[in-house]
Amino acid sequence: MIELYTAATPNGHKASVTLEELGLPYAVHPIDLGAGEQKQDWFLKINPNGRIPAIVDRGNDNFAVFESGAILVYLAEKTGELMPADEKGRSRTMQWLMFQMGGVGPMMGQANVFHRYWQEKIPPVIARYQNESRRLLEVLDGRLAQSRYLAGEDYTIADIANWCWARTHEWSGVSVDGLDHLQRWLGDVADRPAVQRGICVPRREEALETRDRAKTEELIREVRGFLQQ
Structure with missing residues (x-):
């Protein structure tokens, strides 16, 4: 347990x-x-x-x-499971997991703080974190133009980690307009029953x-x- x-x-x-x-x-x-x-x-x-x-x-x-x-x-x-057994597949999974841990999560988290919660609205600060969040989502979109999932054709923990943050882009005030591959992936992952339960x-x-x-x-x-x- x-x-x-x-x-x-x-x-x-x-x-x-x-x-x-x-x-x-x-x-x-x-x-x-x-x-x-x-x-x-x-x-x-x-x-x-x-x-x-x-x-x-x-x-x-x-x-x-x-x-x-x-x-x-x-x-x-x-x-x-959810982690490739081969060396390269595992490395790609870890790379995209670290991408979320070091980039997507912190930047979107700060966008949330200053866009939603900070008592004083500071436009340059809000724009800084929203723009960086958008840039990171564009990086995901570029990767997903090359493969179905982030580490390749198989769904991994890298997809789970990034999806749980990327799905909240509206809360961060970040648009995903024009990011067609990202939007396709967001929908694919959202359709999984285990994700819906989680x-x-x-x-x-x-x-x-x-x-x-x-x-x-x-x-x-x-x-x-x-x-x-």
């Missing part, structure tokens, strides 16, 4: 979509980001950086994994349940228990 600590964000969905694609049994523990639950001592024992998602693999001596990209690699290698994790009712103090305290005791085993 995989214990998944997550919230309804692109990075959180990367983990839940991957778990759904792989068909691994997992339990969802929604983290209330607004309440700062990810900064509590019990969670920092799983992820010292205080960010979601994180997993604990109970079937592997309660091994904890944090950082969304590392989680995807761990799960792919654990199952031998982006609904955690369910709204699950997230609301975490605000119940008794349930939260029970979860904390449980986590402490299996981390000490």
Whole structure:
């Protein structure tokens, strides 16, 4: 059983979509980001950086994994799926995964902050992050003009990672007009049943349940228990 600590964000969905694609049994523990639950001592024992998602693999001596990209690699290698076995295919998958981790996620995340949440609207800053996000989506479009998926003809964790962010382009205020190959890929991935299930994790009712103090305290005791085993 995989214990998944997550919230309804692109990075959180990367983990839940991957778990759904792989068909691994997992339990969802929604983290209330607004309440700062990810900064509590019990969670920092799983992820010292205080960010979601994180997993604990109970079937592997309660091994904890944090950082969304590392989680995807761990799960792919654990199952031998969503990661090519050949050297070049694996490298291409890792390259495009790192492209998302170092580029698409951070740039779109900053676009979200300044476009949606920052108290003062600073047009040059907003334009800087939106323009860079658009440029990165154009890079994806160029790659997808050459192959069906990012690492080649096979669907991999690189597609999951990039798709979970690229699908949110409207929220970042970034247009995908004219990026026909990207739009084709966005639709192809969105049609996958496992993806449709994964982006609904955690369910709204699950997230609301975490605000119940008794349930939260029970979860904390449980986590402490299996981390000490």
